[in-house]
Amino acid sequence: MADAVTYTARWVFPVSHPPLDRGTITVEGTTITAVEPHGTRTPDVDLGNVAIIPGLVNCHTHLDLSGARGKIPPTDPEHFTDWLRGVIAYRRTRSPDDVQADIRVGLAECLRFGTTLLGDITAGGASWYAVVAAEVRATLFWEVIGLDAATYRSRVQEYWSTCVDLWNGPHKPPGTMWRWALSPHATYSVNHAEALPQLARGNNAIHLAESPGEIELLTHRSGPFVLFLTELGVWNESAITAQLDDFVQSWPRARRPRLYIHGNYLPTNTPLDYSQTIVYCPRTHAAFGHPRHPFREFQDRGVRVAFGTDSLASNPDLDLLAEARFVHSIRPEVPCDELLRMATLTGADALGWADETGSLDVGKSADFVALPVANRDAADPHELIFGEDFPTADRQTMFRGQWRN
Structure with missing residues (x-):
């Protein structure tokens, strides 16, 4: 069994649930095993000023x-x-x-x-x-x-x-x-x-x-x-x-x-x-x-x-x-x-794949994107994704628990 790795970022957007400020997402092998609020567990990796969104x-x-x-x-x-x-x-x-x-x-x-x-x-x-x-x-x-x-x-x-x-x-x-x-x-x-x-x-x-x-x-x-x-x-x-x-x-x-x-x-x-x-x-x-x-x-x-x-x-x-x-x-x-x-x-x-992917939920595939966001506050954190000042830096994508090259 692969070791579990817990990631955190400025925001985690499960989509199926409200956004989590400094939330965490835990991946074990190819699968998401936990999506939790800040402070529930200590992260292994801090991705910084990014939003974690589903693939x-x-x-x-x-x-x-x-x-x-x-x-x-x-x-x-x-x-x-x-x-x-x-x-x-x-x-x-x-x-x-x-x-x-x-x-x-x-x-x-x-x-x-x-x-x-x-x-x-x-x-x-x-x-x-x-x-x-x-x-x-x-x-x-x-x-x-x-x-x-x-x-x-x-x-x-x-x-x-x-x-x-x-x-x-x-x-x-x-x-x-x-x-x-x-x-x-x-x-x-x-x-x-x-x-x-x-x-x-x-x-x-x-x-x-x-x-x-x-x-x-x-x-x-x-x-x-x-x-x-x-x-x-x-x-x-x-x-x-x-x-x-x-x-x-x-x-x-x-x-x-x-x-x-x-x-x-x-x-x-x-x-x-x-x-x-x-x-x-x-x-x-x-x-x-x-x-x-x-x-x-x-x-x-x-x-x-x-x-x-x-x-x-x-x-x-x-x-x-x-x-x-x-x-x-x-x-x-x-x-x-x-x-x-x-x-x-x-x-x-x-497309008929919602049981496997599409949101950050326990049991689904660890498919997500670390998306750079603007360095500012917003009443609705979604505005950090959709606002005109979003950064153009490269995104990091995880697919089935592995970062793409």
């Missing part, structure tokens, strides 16, 4: 687009399909080796900023090789695209057969640090009759209500996506059979949370329930100039909302905490403790 949870990435930073400028909302054309053109320039290099770059950036759990949309399972070798938990959402029913079924079958091969292959990693899931890509790129049953099984993700053109397609079967898909030679009107609400209906068979990525144009009365999550990507949302995101209206209804970064094709970096800080800057009425929860425990819950 960050990035619910939505496209690691394979990490080489596109600055190369595909976001458009305005009405021309979103022009941006998609740019993404497709970019992907056609990348060799398999290029894609693997891009994935490693994006993953390293996530880890450097303190991400300990992520959800990656992966084309053909490409990110598996890098993710399973890294110090991170992950849900890998295998992206499925196909308006033609036979094409869609074929790609789902590819998912199942490849997952079995990877799981049983010689490079299978130890432990249970990652999981597979499906991502029917978006309402405009999948056969509705085939994709809706996949959504009914839970544990999946779909891009939904990302642009006004998508709403026009679902409502009227017209608009920019018809031209876009026709240009690609894949337009199939018979595949587009559902309305927006059909994608969010609750099915009794759903076993795990479903993720609805973006939700920029979701009506606030959309019938979401406890098993479903909106993943809000704040800086990507702002880069496209979308109207104010309705996440607070959904939270007021009890709907879970977590954060993602999206990809470096639409975001300057993959710093999940920067997403929360950006929201604080544009929506200062949102409580800071809620923003921190959205960046940690809510995200872990959304």
Whole structure:
């Protein structure tokens, strides 16, 4: 049994409980064994003027687009399909080796900023090789695209057969640090009759209500996506059979949370329930100039909302905490403790990992970030994390009881 080590810092933010001024967190092996107020036990290590927060949870990435930073400028909302054309053109320039290099770059950036759990949309399972070798938990959402029913079924079958091969292959990693899931890509790129049953099984993700053109397609079967898909030679009107609400209906068979990525144009009365999550990507949302995101209206209804970064094709970096800080800057009425929860425990819950990580609780994995904070007092200690004067010094991240290099 590994020796127990007790850490202290200026503030400890369990997230599941109120912050602890000079609190302590005790780690034994890979596990948190105590989280206590100041004076309960003598610390072994004082981390100084930092906040200890749970490891960050990035619910939505496209690691394979990490080489596109600055190369595909976001458009305005009405021309979103022009941006998609740019993404497709970019992907056609990348060799398999290029894609693997891009994935490693994006993953390293996530880890450097303190991400300990992520959800990656992966084309053909490409990110598996890098993710399973890294110090991170992950849900890998295998992206499925196909308006033609036979094409869609074929790609789902590819998912199942490849997952079995990877799981049983010689490079299978130890432990249970990652999981597979499906991502029917978006309402405009999948056969509705085939994709809706996949959504009914839970544990999946779909891009939904990302642009006004998508709403026009679902409502009227017209608009920019018809031209876009026709240009690609894949337009199939018979595949587009559902309305927006059909994608969010609750099915009794759903076993795990479903993720609805973006939700920029979701009506606030959309019938979401406890098993479903909106993943809000704040800086990507702002880069496209979308109207104010309705996440607070959904939270007021009890709907879970977590954060993602999206990809470096639409975001300057993959710093999940920067997403929360950006929201604080544009929506200062949102409580800071809620923003921190959205960046940690809510995200872990959304991805189905809340029993293992997402908060600093006894029995959970010792995943946390030592975050430099401003050298001042604050009535609400969360302001030390989200205030404009936060230091830019490097963060230290512990994953499963070991500090990352």
